[in-house]
Amino acid sequence: MSNQRKLDREITRRRMLTASAGIVAGTVAAGHVPALLADEQAGDVPDLDKHPWIDAHSHIWSRDVAKYPLANGNTVDNLSPPSFTDEELLALAHASGVGRVVLIHHHPYHGWDNSYLVDTAARSPRTFRVVGTVDNREPDPGRRMRAMLAQHVTGFRITPRFNEGKWLDGGMDEMWETAADTGQNMSCLIDPSHFAEVGAMCAKHPDTPVVIDHFGRIGVDGEIRDADVDALCALARHKHVAVKASAYYALGKKQAPYLDLLPMFRRVLDAYGPERVMWATDCPYQLSGENTYDDSIALVRDHMDFLSTGDRQAILRNTAERVYLFV
Numbered sequence: 001m002s003n004q005r006k007l008d009r010e011i012t013r014r015r016m017l018t019a020s021a022g023i024v025a026g027t028v029a030a031g032h033v034p035a036l037l038a039d040e041q042a043g044d045v046p047d048l049d050k051h052p053w054i055d056a057h058s059h060i061w062s063r064d065v066a067k068y069p070l071a072n073g074n075t076v077d078n079l080s081p082p083s084f085t086d087e088e089l090l091a092l093a094h095a096s097g098v099g100r101v102v103l104i105h106h107h108p109y110h111g112w113d114n115s116y117l118v119d120t121a122a123r124s125p126r127t128f129r130v131v132g133t134v135d136n137r138e139p140d141p142g143r144r145m146r147a148m149l150a151q152h153v154t155g156f157r158i159t160p161r162f163n164e165g166k167w168l169d170g171g172m173d174e175m176w177e178t179a180a181d182t183g184q185n186m187s188c189l190i191d192p193s194h195f196a197e198v199g200a201m202c203a204k205h206p207d208t209p210v211v212i213d214h215f216g217r218i219g220v221d222g223e224i225r226d227a228d229v230d231a232l233c234a235l236a237r238h239k240h241v242a243v244k245a246s247a248y249y250a251l252g253k254k255q256a257p258y259l260d261l262l263p264m265f266r267r268v269l270d271a272y273g274p275e276r277v278m279w280a281t282d283c284p285y286q287l288s289g290e291n292t293y294d295d296s297i298a299l300v301r302d303h304m305d306f307l308s309t310g311d312r313q314a315i316l317r318n319t320a321e322r323v324y325l326f327v
């Protein structure tokens with residue numbers, strides 16, 4: 001690791017601790033230890049020898065809708081699968097050697113409310129990081145992002161889905177500027193038709209960490225087009241962009257062992273390097289139909305003979321560990 005990167009990481013860590021100290025001074029009664037300070041002493045201890053890998057993308061939800069109310073008119077009967085808690089997720093993950101997970105905000109069920117993911121990460125601060133959400137159309141999105149850093153929120157989900165054509169307006173420049181300062185990232189749920197817009201934002205905010213989810217959803221209609229892969233690879237010229245190699249159940253033939261995705265996977269690795277590519281499942285959706293949790297990690301673990309041991313470790317752990325500020 002370069003000295004500059006070590007320094008950057010130390011600065012980010014100090015910022016997270018300073019943010020916690022702010023909570024102490026502001027809102028936490030004497031005697032209560034805020035989550036990030038408690039990290040140093042107690043809480044969960046993931047067994048990184050037994051479960052070395054990181055799943056960079058899963059959703060979770062709870063049936064406790066009194067505590068975590070559902071948005072968008074959903075009721076507990078709409079939850080599908082009916083329950084997918086952190087315990088249920090980790091049972092699957094551990095069986096495949098995965099000890100840490102990035103929890104991704106789920107707008108359809110939770111709207112703009114981050115509380116279930118934030119509470120889960122507070123209980124298990126070494127196991128989880130959170131990709132949260134803030135509404136860029138509301139005032140002060142940067143201030144809200146900084147406050148969430150102490151709650152283990154190290155990325156923000158942004159997407160054109162609610163606001164096509166205007167999704168990068170409002171406070172979005174402030175969000176990207178804030179992320180460049182805090183080390184949080186912009187995790188983009190986008191299609192190939194949005195690559196050019198994201199590229200323009202990367203050019204405008206060259207120090208902002210950016211993650212493209214699920215290969216930019218190339219192949220979601222069953223066809224992996226070279227022009228789309230070219231455009232995704234072209235974004236690699238922005239040096240803080242990384243790609244999630246994920247959601248295999250939804251791309252191309254959508255069938256394990258997903259070998260039809262390997263030519264695209266290889267091209268992305270050639271463009272970005274394994275240190276900017278991270279594996280993820282997109283559970284519980286990865287569990288749809290015949291697809292299993294282990295089918296997802298098996299593509300990288302068992303079917304990519306061209307990877308060195310170091311490349312595989314980067315894709316299955318080190319990239320997500322760095323980009324989502326686990327250390």
Ligand SMILES: [Zn+2]
Nearest residue numbers: 057059104282
């Ligand atoms: Zn997802």
